[in-house]
Amino acid sequence: MPDVPLDVVERLRAICLALPEAYEENAWTGVRWCVRKRTFAHVLTIDETGPDAYARFIATEGEVTVVTFRAPGDELEAFVQAGPPYFVARWGRDVVGLELRDDTDWDELAELLTDSFCVLAPHKLVARVQLPGSPPGPA
Structure with a gap:
C-alpha cells in the first residue's frame, strides 16, 4: 500500500490530537x-491494488487518499445523498469515508x-470538546 502523504497526516494530526485524550497510532x-x-478517524492511501472494501467506493483510478470517520x-x-467524494462504508453501521482531494474543505472535515x-x-x-467555529466556553 502507498504511504499517506505526510502533509495530510500532519493536518489530520492537528485536528484529531486537539481533542481530549485522543491519541494516534x-x-x-x-x-x-x-x-x-x-x-474515530483513519487515513490511508490506496491504489488499484488496495483493499476492495475501499476501492469499490472510489471512482478515481490511481492513488487515492481516504479518511474514514463515524x-x-x-x-x-x-452522506448517502451527497455521493462522491463521500461514501458510506459497509463495514460499520456508522462509518463514512471521504476521498481527500485538492478541493477538500478542511474546516468542514x-x-x-x-x-x-x-x-x-x-x-x-x-463535554470538554471545543466545536470548530464556536466561541470558547467558560474556563
Missing part, C-alpha cells in the same frame, strides 16, 4: 486516531472528525 495501513481504544445516525442519509470523536467518546470527554 499506526493502523493496519495508514494512521488512525483513537479515544479509549476506539477509532457519523451520527441522523447524518448518514445525508475538522467538524466531521470532531463529530466522529463525539460519537465514540465518553460523555465527560465530549
Whole structure:
C-alpha cells in the first residue's frame, strides 16, 4: 500500500490530537486516531491494488487518499445523498469515508472528525470538546 502523504497526516494530526485524550497510532495501513481504544478517524492511501472494501467506493483510478470517520445516525442519509467524494462504508453501521482531494474543505472535515470523536467518546470527554467555529466556553 502507498504511504499517506505526510502533509495530510500532519493536518489530520492537528485536528484529531486537539481533542481530549485522543491519541494516534499506526493502523493496519495508514494512521488512525483513537479515544479509549476506539477509532474515530483513519487515513490511508490506496491504489488499484488496495483493499476492495475501499476501492469499490472510489471512482478515481490511481492513488487515492481516504479518511474514514463515524457519523451520527441522523447524518448518514445525508452522506448517502451527497455521493462522491463521500461514501458510506459497509463495514460499520456508522462509518463514512471521504476521498481527500485538492478541493477538500478542511474546516468542514475538522467538524466531521470532531463529530466522529463525539460519537465514540465518553460523555465527560465530549463535554470538554471545543466545536470548530464556536466561541470558547467558560474556563
